[in-house]
Amino acid sequence: MRMTFRWFGEDNDTIPLPHIRQIPGTEGIAWSLHHLAAGEEWPMESILEVKEQAARAGLHIDVVESVNVHEDIKLGLPSRDNYIANYKRTIRKLGQAGVKVICYNFMPIFDWTRTELRKELEDGATALFFENSRIDDEPALLVERINKDSALTMPGWEPERLRHLSRLFEAYRNVTEEHLWHNLAYFLREIIPVAAESGIRMAIHPDDPPWSVFGLPRIMTNRDNLRRLLELYDHPSNGITLCSGSLGANPHNDIIAMIHEFSDRIPFAHIRNIRRFGNGDFVETSHRTMDGSVDIAGIVKAFHDIGFEGYARPDHGRHIWDEQCRPGYGLYDRALGIMHLWGLWDGYAYVRAHGESS
Numbered sequence: 001m002r003m004t005f006r007w008f009g010e011d012n013d014t015i016p017l018p019h020i021r022q023i024p025g026t027e028g029i030a031w032s033l034h035h036l037a038a039g040e041e042w043p044m045e046s047i048l049e050v051k052e053q054a055a056r057a058g059l060h061i062d063v064v065e066s067v068n069v070h071e072d073i074k075l076g077l078p079s080r081d082n083y084i085a086n087y088k089r090t091i092r093k094l095g096q097a098g099v100k101v102i103c104y105n106f107m108p109i110f111d112w113t114r115t116e117l118r119k120e121l122e123d124g125a126t127a128l129f130f131e132n133s134r135i136d137d138e139p140a141l142l143v144e145r146i147n148k149d150s151a152l153t154m155p156g157w158e159p160e161r162l163r164h165l166s167r168l169f170e171a172y173r174n175v176t177e178e179h180l181w182h183n184l185a186y187f188l189r190e191i192i193p194v195a196a197e198s199g200i201r202m203a204i205h206p207d208d209p210p211w212s213v214f215g216l217p218r219i220m221t222n223r224d225n226l227r228r229l230l231e232l233y234d235h236p237s238n239g240i241t242l243c244s245g246s247l248g249a250n251p252h253n254d255i256i257a258m259i260h261e262f263s264d265r266i267p268f269a270h271i272r273n274i275r276r277f278g279n280g281d282f283v284e285t286s287h288r289t290m291d292g293s294v295d296i297a298g299i300v301k302a303f304h305d306i307g308f309e310g311y312a313r314p315d316h317g318r319h320i321w322d323e324q325c326r327p328g329y330g331l332y333d334r335a336l337g338i339m340h341l342w343g344l345w346d347g348y349a350y351v352r353a354h355g356e357s358s
């Protein structure tokens with residue numbers, strides 16, 4: 001397991017790169033060019049600038065999260081070919097810069113969805129919260145409320161990205177899950193050969209939460225659908241970001257079984273916990289196994305058992321110790337998360353080396 005840490009760039013993040021380097025066992029950043037809109041071709045100079053910044057702090061840039069997919073590609077509009085051509089050029093440049101994994105998602109309009117950014121927990125920390133009934137709210141109202149809560153919003157919810165909300169909803173009105181599958185297959189047929197040539201593994205992120213929100217189709221939701229995705233283009237460069245917190249919101253998702261089944265197609269793992277309330281609501285918790293409903297110890301064991309050599313990162317953290325940070329993306333709780341993951345990992349390695357009774 002090769003540990004990375006998500007970083008939003010010098011102008012967008014509260015955390016200096018040298019601090020990331022000091023988290024034990026952390027070797028690289030999961031990064032993006034956040035100032036570019038989905039569909040734009042990434043300039044080589046900007047890619048190399050991030051590479052240099054990271055290298056100065058002793059970190060690598062092997063994992064990009066994300067190169068966002070333009071809505072016209074998800075919608076299957078004729079204009080998609082132009083955006084796909086840009087996407088391919090970006091893949092090639094990232095390959096030249098030494099990138100190994102590109103995380104992306106195929107969620108219509110929204111990326112991950114929460115209804116509250118700072119829900120108070122029993123210990124006084126705050127965390128991101130998803131309340132199912134509020135998803136019936138008018139989407140525009142939710143976006144406004146979420147973005148009012150914090151100057152730094154959730155990734156994927158940037159006001160400029162969601163500015164054309166009603167037009168986008170209109171465009172998706174007759175788009176079914178099967179249309180989305182079809183458009184994803186078209187996209188993969190175009191980009192996977194380019195990724196393969198560039199030494200890059202594409203890693204699709206599951207939908208978060210893994211069910212339809214606001215009536216929009218969502219397809220990266222469970223084991224059968226992940227299997228279908230891998231079969232759409234059967235090549236190691238067509239892979240998955242195995243995100244325990246996203247898939248774990250649905251109690252029927254057996255994440256440990258997925259790690260075993262898809263073991264050679266998981267270039268990137270997001271490992272985090274949530275507590276489910278049984279009615280679809282969930283709150284993000286510390287990474288510790290007993291703090292939430294997701295079996296983090298079992299998940300790390302499954303990764304250890306398959307000899308996982310891919311990249312991982314802790315996922316969202318709570319906001320603790322009065323840290324002022326991007327929602328879910330502070331330093332302290334994610335660093336604690338990494339230590340929980342390494343603690344488990346080292347424990348399993350010890351048992352493997354010395355046997356359970358030593």
Ligand code: DNO
Nearest residue numbers: 066103104105111112155205
């Ligand atoms: C949330 C993240 C997602 C993820 C994208 C990948 O914090 O896990 O925003 O980066 O869905 O494209």
